[in-house]
Amino acid sequence: MSFLNYLINGISLxxxxxxxxxxxxxxxxxxxxLNFAHGDVIMVGGFVVFTMSSRMGLSPALAVxxxxxxxxxxxxxxxxxxxxxxxxxxxxxxxxxxxxVSYFLQNLALLVFGSDTKLFTxxxxxxxxxxxxxxxxxxxxxxxxxxxxxxxxxxxxxxxKKTKAGQAMLAVSEDRGAAELMGVNVNATISLTFAIGSxxxxxxxxxxxxxxxxxxxxxxxxPGIKAFVAAVFGGIGSIPGALIGGVLLGIIEILSxxxxxxxxxxxxxxxxxxxxxxxxxxxxxxxxxxEKV
Amino acid sequence: xxxxxxxxxxxxFGGLRxxxxxxxxxxxxxxxxLIGPNGAGKTTVFNMLTGVYKPTDGTIKLDDKNITGMxxxxxxxxxxxxxxxxxxxxxxxxxxDNVKVGLHNGYQYSTITGIFRLxxxxxxEKLMNEKAMELLAVFDLDKEANLLASNLxxxxxxxxxxxxxxxxxxKLLLLDEPAAGMNPNETKELMDTIQLIRxxxxxxxxxxxxxxxxxxxxxxxxxxxxxxxxxxxxxxSEVLNNPEVIKAYLGE
Amino acid sequence: MKKLNINKDYLITYxxxxxxxxxxxxxxxxxxxxxxxxxxxxxxCVYTIMAVSLNLTVGILGELSLGHAGFMCVGAFSSAFFSMxxxxxxxxSLLRFVIAIIISAIVAAFxxxxxxxxxxxxxxxxLAIVTLAFGEIIKNVINILYVGKDGNGLHISTKDSISLGxxxxxxxxxxxxxxxTGTPNDSTFTIGIILLLVTLxxxxxxxxxxxxxxxxxxxxxRIAAESVGINISKYKLxxxxxxxxxxxxxxxxxxxxxxxxxxMPKNFGYNMSIMILVYVVLGGIGNIRGSIxxxxxxxxxxxxxxxxxxxxxxxxxxxxxxxxxxxxxxKAVEWKEKHSIxxxxxxxxxxxxxx
Numbered sequence: 075m076s077f078l079n080y081l082i083n084g085i086s087l088x089x090x091x092x093x094x095x096x097x098x099x100x101x102x103x104x105x106x107x108l109n110f111a112h113g114d115v116i117m118v119g120g121f122v123v124f125t126m127s128s129r130m131g132l133s134p135a136l137a138v139x140x141x142x143x144x145x146x147x148x149x150x151x152x153x154x155x156x157x158x159x160x161x162x163x164x165x166x167x168x169x170x171x172x173x174x175v176s177y178f179l180q181n182l183a184l185l186v187f188g189s190d191t192k193l194f195t196x197x198x199x200x201x202x203x204x205x206x207x208x209x210x211x212x213x214x215x216x217x218x219x220x221x222x223x224x225x226x227x228x229x230x231x232x233x234x235k236k237t238k239a240g241q242a243m244l245a246v247s248e249d250r251g252a253a254e255l256m257g258v259n260v261n262a263t264i265s266l267t268f269a270i271g272s273x274x275x276x277x278x279x280x281x282x283x284x285x286x287x288x289x290x291x292x293x294x295x296x297p298g299i300k301a302f303v304a305a306v307f308g309g310i311g312s313i314p315g316a317l318i319g320g321v322l323l324g325i326i327e328i329l330s331x332x333x334x335x336x337x338x339x340x341x342x343x344x345x346x347x348x349x350x351x352x353x354x355x356x357x358x359x360x361x362x363x364x365e366k367v
Numbered sequence: 368x369x370x371x372x373x374x375x376x377x378x379x380f381g382g383l384r385x386x387x388x389x390x391x392x393x394x395x396x397x398x399x400x401l402i403g404p405n406g407a408g409k410t411t412v413f414n415m416l417t418g419v420y421k422p423t424d425g426t427i428k429l430d431d432k433n434i435t436g437m438x439x440x441x442x443x444x445x446x447x448x449x450x451x452x453x454x455x456x457x458x459x460x461x462x463x464d465n466v467k468v469g470l471h472n473g474y475q476y477s478t479i480t481g482i483f484r485l486x487x488x489x490x491x492e493k494l495m496n497e498k499a500m501e502l503l504a505v506f507d508l509d510k511e512a513n514l515l516a517s518n519l520x521x522x523x524x525x526x527x528x529x530x531x532x533x534x535x536x537x538k539l540l541l542l543d544e545p546a547a548g549m550n551p552n553e554t555k556e557l558m559d560t561i562q563l564i565r566x567x568x569x570x571x572x573x574x575x576x577x578x579x580x581x582x583x584x585x586x587x588x589x590x591x592x593x594x595x596x597x598x599x600x601x602x603x604s605e606v607l608n609n610p611e612v613i614k615a616y617l618g619e
Numbered sequence: 620m621k622k623l624n625i626n627k628d629y630l631i632t633y634x635x636x637x638x639x640x641x642x643x644x645x646x647x648x649x650x651x652x653x654x655x656x657x658x659x660x661x662x663x664c665v666y667t668i669m670a671v672s673l674n675l676t677v678g679i680l681g682e683l684s685l686g687h688a689g690f691m692c693v694g695a696f697s698s699a700f701f702s703m704x705x706x707x708x709x710x711x712s713l714l715r716f717v718i719a720i721i722i723s724a725i726v727a728a729f730x731x732x733x734x735x736x737x738x739x740x741x742x743x744x745x746l747a748i749v750t751l752a753f754g755e756i757i758k759n760v761i762n763i764l765y766v767g768k769d770g771n772g773l774h775i776s777t778k779d780s781i782s783l784g785x786x787x788x789x790x791x792x793x794x795x796x797x798x799x800t801g802t803p804n805d806s807t808f809t810i811g812i813i814l815l816l817v818t819l820x821x822x823x824x825x826x827x828x829x830x831x832x833x834x835x836x837x838x839x840x841r842i843a844a845e846s847v848g849i850n851i852s853k854y855k856l857x858x859x860x861x862x863x864x865x866x867x868x869x870x871x872x873x874x875x876x877x878x879x880x881x882x883m884p885k886n887f888g889y890n891m892s893i894m895i896l897v898y899v900v901l902g903g904i905g906n907i908r909g910s911i912x913x914x915x916x917x918x919x920x921x922x923x924x925x926x927x928x929x930x931x932x933x934x935x936x937x938x939x940x941x942x943x944x945x946x947x948x949x950k951a952v953e954w955k956e957k958h959s960i961x962x963x964x965x966x967x968x969x970x971x972x973x974x
Binding site for chain 3: 102110164185348356357
């Protein structure tokens with residue numbers, strides 16, 4: 075039974091990683107950049123909900139909505155100010171700028187909220203479900219997280235397949251130049267991608283803080299890195315890859331914490347990534363790219 | 368006996384048969400042309416000869432040694448050097464250093480010798496500089512030796528690529544569309560240079576070219592490739608008058 | 620002609636370091652150096668060595684590494700471990716430190732090779748994430764490592780210090796997350812500067828040797844480098860190992876500047892790797908002197924901003940973003956070219972000639 079418990083916890087954590095990884099993977103696929111600041115948007119999302127619900131007494135649902143709006147606007151703003159001017163510059167330059175943005179968000183949060191860790195009150199009010207005389211417990215947070223992840227995946231897939239904006243995203247990720255020639259508004263598409271990615275980061279932030287109820291300016295940093303790992307693991311640029319990578323990563327992390335060593339769980343997660351990349355250099359669902367001679 | 372013996376060479380990419388039962392026999396000192404319409408598989412043949420692609424079947428022999436399936440690096444050390452259709456220079460290195468990279472295997476000293484600048488470093492570097500300048504002079508590039516390779520005009524970049532290939536001291540030189548993007552004057556000059564290389568270095572040359580003037584002007588023998596298969600092979604004048612070849616080129 | 624220029628360029632770099640050393644010594648001698656700044660001198664050497672060595676991977680080899688701090692970590696722990704073991708055996712602290720530095724270089728190079736063999740097969744962002752992963756693994760593993768020494772030799776455990784089963788005379792040297800305590804403070808500013816000069820000597824001379832040219836050729840065009848008979852894996856691995864080894868040396872310098880050494884996210888995590896990468900990129904990729912200047916300025920800058928206390932890291936972040944935008948954005952580059960002094964002079968000359 076304990077194994078099943080761990081497995082469910084793993085899927086729950088993995089679902090959060092998957093939602094964050096979606097943001098990474100979409101931005102990477104479309105803007106061809108590693109948005110290192112993505113993890114910090116999660117932290118911002120968490121703080122907005124914290125302020126709205128704990129300090130200002132808004133209802134959880136409203137607080138989450140505000141958080142999504144704030145993060146979406148933040149994502150678009152970051153893109154406009156810091157990344158857009160660098161379009162056409164080396165990818166390394168963009169990476170360093172993203173790191174600068176990450177520092178900026180962390181230190182801004184440090185200034186506004188202080189460095190002490192806040193106790194985050196879960197926004198989920200669903201009671202836990204117990205099976206087999208309480209040997210198997212599924213918390214409300216777990217249920218909400220997994221359902222949220224599934225809904226997001228379905229909506230996002232439909233959005234990309236069925237809408238014009240979604241098709242534009244696909245086109246830009248295939249070939250930016252050709253998409254531009256075909257009349258796709260590349261700037262708007264990239265902005266939209268950042269908006270969606272950041273909105274998802276807000277949701278992920280709320281879910282993450284509800285499961286692990288502590289919040290400080292560095293909260294988003296490690297989950298951000300792990301989600302990035304998840305995205306690469308599943309094949310960066312691929313949406314189903316982000317889901318698979320995220321969930322697998324969450325399961326591996328929780329199981330190794332439970333059965334091997336809690337201190338080594340990160341090392342194990344990273345080791346699995348390395349092994350996967352050595353066998354499949356572009357991740358589980360990544361496309362193989364070969365250079366034309 | 369032929370220097371390069373290619374028999375029954377073929378390659379498939381997935382279900383696509385890009386080159387099939389390709390035959391090529393080049394004697395030492397020959398200037399040989401490989402022609403054919405776009406997409407016929409000429410560069411694929413070059414890529415197989417130089418180990419960029421592994422052939423699905425067939426054998427490649429250089430001076431009777433089987434080099435099929437060897438890695439690019441090894442094949443170069445066995446004596447095949449090449450240029451590329453889309454120029455591939457070491458852009459952030461000087462013109463001189465581009466050639467010196469070509470001399471890499473011919474002039475050796477250890478990394479430690481290099482870091483501590485031991486006497487052998489100075490001696491070998493001096494020899495390398497002399498040899499590289501000598502090669503650059505052949506291509507009239509010696510005055511630009513200290514320029515970054517990327518700052519050279521297009522035509523000279525093509526020449527530098529040939530100089531770099533020659534620096535590896537090959538038996539066989541493969542030129543992939545050396546005249547692409549050149550004006551008639553530059554092409555004329557290039558033809559002279561290619562002939563000069565052949566005579567001066569006693570080189571065997573295989574080239575891919577679309578410019579028929581160049582091909583008929585300098586190539587002694589030709590192989591025509593069409594849809595991955597040999598359409599005609601032989602003396603240049605014969606091949607160019609072959610009705611099949613004319614049909615393939617002009618269409619119907 | 621060109622050779623002469625290159626050597627002159629190198630002399631400027633060496634001269635700059637020596638001049639910095641002399642100025643700092645004079646300031647220190649005349650008592651004009653604040654204690655805060657004094658404490659920064661050895662870390663400055665650590666970070667400049669890190670930046671120069673990372674530039675070998677990023678600028679010369681052309682591969683993005685996000686795990687450079689891992690090699691520094693390996694160098695720090697191996698050298699500190701050696702010093703702790705030999706504290707009572709080798710009485711000359713200088714001799715002991717020199718051996719410790721050599722050990723750090725060898726161990727880090729060894730790790731560079733082991734990690735480089737699988738990692739260097741990958742490309743671009745994938746290589747970056749795997750180096751990051753390796754850096755984190757190294758940090759994590761050291762945090763659960765317990766090593767003790769007694770009359771019977773060394774004892775190793777990954778559980779806790781008690782399970783080492785040390786005899787009465789034994790002592791714990793590496794104590795898991797608590798790390799190593801009591802490393803002799805052998806690092807000095809002078810030794811730091813000497814190590815920086817050695818690093819420069821190795822990197823600059825390497826760049827101008829046959830092997831260095833091969834590495835740069837691979838960076839510029841791998842397929843062409845193969846076509847002229849360069850052994851790609853050999854030279855990639857060589858550059859990566861040298862880079863790792865020098866980071867190990869920086870680690871030794873770092874470890875012997877502190878009495879307590881432990882592997883935390885702050886000092887050996889990906890944050891440190893990224894900080895060093897920031898120095899390299901801002902100093903100019905492939906520009907060795909730039910790395911030194913950027914590392915120095917960006918290490919000193921937050922300290923100078925101490926007056927702004929809470930705001931300083933925020934200002935740092937803004938400065939970083941602004942500098943990147945100004946340095947790298949295509950529009951800014953164009954603007955700079957238009958308004959560069961050289962060009963203005965040239966166009967004035969032209970205008971005069973036309974008249």
